Amino acid sequence: MRHTITVNLHERSYPIYVGNDMLSGFAPTLQRHGIPRQLVVITDSHIAPHYLQPLLKHLRHFDFDASAIVVPPGEQQKSLRRATSIFTTLLERGIGRKSAVLALGGGVVGDLSGFIAATYHRGITLVQMPTTLLSQVDSAVGGKTAVNHPLGKNMIGAFYQPSLVWADMHCLRTLPPREVTCGLGEIVKYGVIADAEFFAYLESHLDRALVLDEKIILHIQSVCCGIKARLVSEDERETGRRVILNYGHTVGHALEAAGAFRVVKHGEGVLVGMVAETYIARELGMISGDVHDRIVKLIQRIPIRARFHALKPADILRAMSRDKKTVSGKKRFVLPTNIGNVTVVEMVEEKLIRTSLKHTWQTLQ
Ligand SMILES: NC(=O)c1ccc[n+]([C@@H]2O[C@H](COP(=O)([O-])OP(=O)(O)OC[C@H]3O[C@@H](n4cnc5c(N)ncnc54)[C@H](O)[C@@H]3O)[C@@H](O)[C@H]2O)c1
Ligand SMILES: [Zn+2]
Incomplete structure (x- = not known):
């Protein structure tokens, strides 16, 4: 069960894969898209116990040189301080320009990892693997990356598109109910706008x-990602129509x-x-x-x-x-x-x- 939606941005176009139990097809898809062999998975400590080891095992099986950085959960992690500590780890590990960041998490991990990918070595490859309902229908798509500043949320960042988005609803099985509510906020928004x-x-x-009925969620993911893909294709940097997402x-x-x-x-x-x-x-x-x-x-x-x-x-x-x-x-x-x-x-x-x-x-x- 898998759908593909495309974000059309000329040479920066990319696919969003949505579906269920998709892990076995992930590494072959990365290879098909020419994603660098050296991969750093960024995730948080709520997500890691469930999904990190199977993912690393799968990637290594397909010959990816994969390592991980696990950060604490929560909005406070979207900070320059956390970004600096991640840059240090990347440099210490000798992660070069031909490498990729894989964001395994919700919007917090996605926004932070996107910011890292956009700026480390002036930009390395980014793959989004959203694990919350909110990130699967909204934040992983569209290339807005940022960290917060004490004077304002999302104030430091860049528009930086991923090479692909992999939204596997298998990850939603462990999602706390409060996070389902959060996802529905953005979902209802799409209907109204x-x-x-x-x-x-x-x-x-x-x-x-x-x-989280699978059939219903698959339809919801497809529609929401479709609307966001269209709005982003028309107005990547939110100078016009994309503003309606607000x-x-x-x-x-x-x-x-x-x-x-x-x-x-x-x-x-x-x-x-x-x-x-x-x-x-x-x-x-x-x-x-x-x-x-x-x-x-x-x-x-x-x-x-x-x-x-x-x-x-x-x-x-x-x-x-x-x-x-x-x-x-x-x-x-x-x-x-x-x-x-x-x-x-x-x-x-x-x-x-x-x-x-x-x-x-x-x-x-
Ligand atoms: N870039 C964009 O376009 C965009 C759009 C909307 C929101 N955002 C940003 O996204 C952030 C909110 O994202 P969010 O709602 O995904 O929150 P989040 O990333 O904080 O995740 C919510 C909580 O669920 C946990 N979690 C994540 N996946 C899980 C899973 N599969 N199983 C169990 N626990 C899991 C996390 O550890 C966290 O505690 C905000 O910072 C917001 O500004 C960005
Ligand atoms: Zn939002």
Whole structure:
């Protein structure tokens, strides 16, 4: 069971393989794509006990010179400090220009490893092997790599595309339920921003998605990666249309930051953020009450475990303003105009943002 989706970027085009129990085909695929023999697997200590040894064994069996670097789990690892320690290890191991980084993990490992691959020796080959639902439907695709700075998330990084993405849902069997919720944040986003039919599919199949039913997840992976591949092909560096991927993220990022990245995880921020931003769209007369209710009802069916109710609106608004200053000088919202369609709005009154938070707190009791 395997599908291939292509990200079309001329000479930097690459495939995304999605499916189940795909390990036996991995090394032959790397060879077919001319991935260097010297490989460094970067992963975290939650993932390593489950998947690292079988992967290294498989790679070595096919003559790859594979070694591993295991970092602690968590958003804090997306730091220049961690990157420096990885650079040191790579140099000490004599890893040269003709080598590859293989990111085995969720978005944290993916973003950090991508940053390493983009900068080590001015760029070495990158392969993404996402292991969370969120990374399999979103973060492993598209080439955004970054580490965080104390003054802002993802502030230091590069656009750097992988040579291939290998999303094996076999890895999802060990995923904690809270991470399934996070993945669903980005998944619902895809329905609202680009695909009404997919949104309706989620309405009918959400319960099976929540228990990671293989057939449903395969369809979800294919659709989400397909939408992201198309948006990235049209606008690799987010100077235009790709920005729509940020629906739910203006409020979502502010929630993450207001909780110092310890209260709300990225995907949870997106779920809560979509409720607030959908409310804003309704109040601005951009969508009907019916459209608003459909989006909110779908999100209400997803268990959100983050204790976001404890966050203070003032802190959230402050985080949003800081984002505004560092990023573009304007508070930018991606708001729905229907299911399957969004538009960018730059003028939203602070009072309305405040009300939207209050409404969201009540909606997601
Ligand atoms: N580059 C992009 O385009 C992009 C897009 C969206 C999000 N992101 C970034 O992605 C990050 C969030 O990624 P995430 O949600 O995957 O979180 P994550 O990488 O922190 O993984 C979540 C948790 O699950 C564990 N884990 C991962 N795979 C597992 C498995 N198969 N079994 C058991 N445990 C497993 C991890 O150790 C971690 O504790 C954020 O930093 C966010 O900014 C980047
Ligand atoms: Zn996101």
